[in-house]
């Protein structure tokens with residue numbers, strides 16, 4: 001395998017500033033944001049994204065921003081049977097070559113220097129799609145999630161409620177991606193969500209005939225659109241990757257509707273999918289905004305986030321503090 005080495009011309013934009021990601025405007029015009037596609041990036045040698053820096057980062061993060069477990073998971077993993085890993089978070093990162101582990105550092109954008117990387121990538125993506133910057137492109141809630149995993153670690157089948165510019169930084173990885181318009185893979189109830197709902201979905205073997213596989217080495221990346229189901233496996237080496245995410249206005253609206261419909265389904269009142277009854281969708285979004293307003297300042301501290309999840313969604317909503325995450 002050959003490491004990707006960018007030339008000076010490739011890593012600078014027209015103004016001579018460093019480029020972080022190589023997005024082709026033609027491909028963006030054809031596929032963004034409707035379809036997944038691959039690209040190259042220049043982040044693999046970034047000092048903030050090396051193992052030592054990530055061990056330090058893990059040591060300073062609130063506990064609920066870290067999730068980790070054994071890497072020996074199934075694609076169709078039952079959440080309650082997820083095997084744990086007996087190491088402290090910092091040691092998982094330092095020993096990732098032998099730990100047999102999988103770990104994610106969540107919301108790294110809350111650390112200013114990581115936040116600047118996330119925002120710079122989104123600004124580049126916005127410019128490559130014909131906008132001045134991320135704000136004028138409607139990209140809100142920029143976030144970063146860094147994945148550190150041992151060789152042959154599996155991330156079970158799931159979907160994410162945001163747009164994702166994924167970058168591979170070390171080692172090999174493959175992402176198996178499925179079309180989010182296929183309701184025979186994820187049905188309407190499967191799309192509905194609330195904080196603390198376990199992200200793993202059932203995976204049936206016959207889905208495999210409908211997958212697109214994106215294979216990555218350091219320097220490779222892909223755009224993964226909102227709620228496209230996927231599962232991930234690392235190759236023969238340990239791996240670092242990062243998801244650089246944001247939400248569109250339409251994605252934020254859908255997230256509120258999926259939440260409202262999940263709550264109503266729990267109360268025994270299943271709802272029509274978003275888009276079928278527009279006026280009712282509008283009422284649900286307005287009620288969501290009203291209910292959320294007084295909670296927002298409370299969510300800034302870990303203890304309060306944990307209490308709110310338990311109060312609103314039950315103890316299972318804090319699943320990543322449990323067995324799978326035990327140290």
Ligand SMILES: [Fe+2]
Pocket residue numbers: 158159160230
């Ligand atoms: Fe994901």
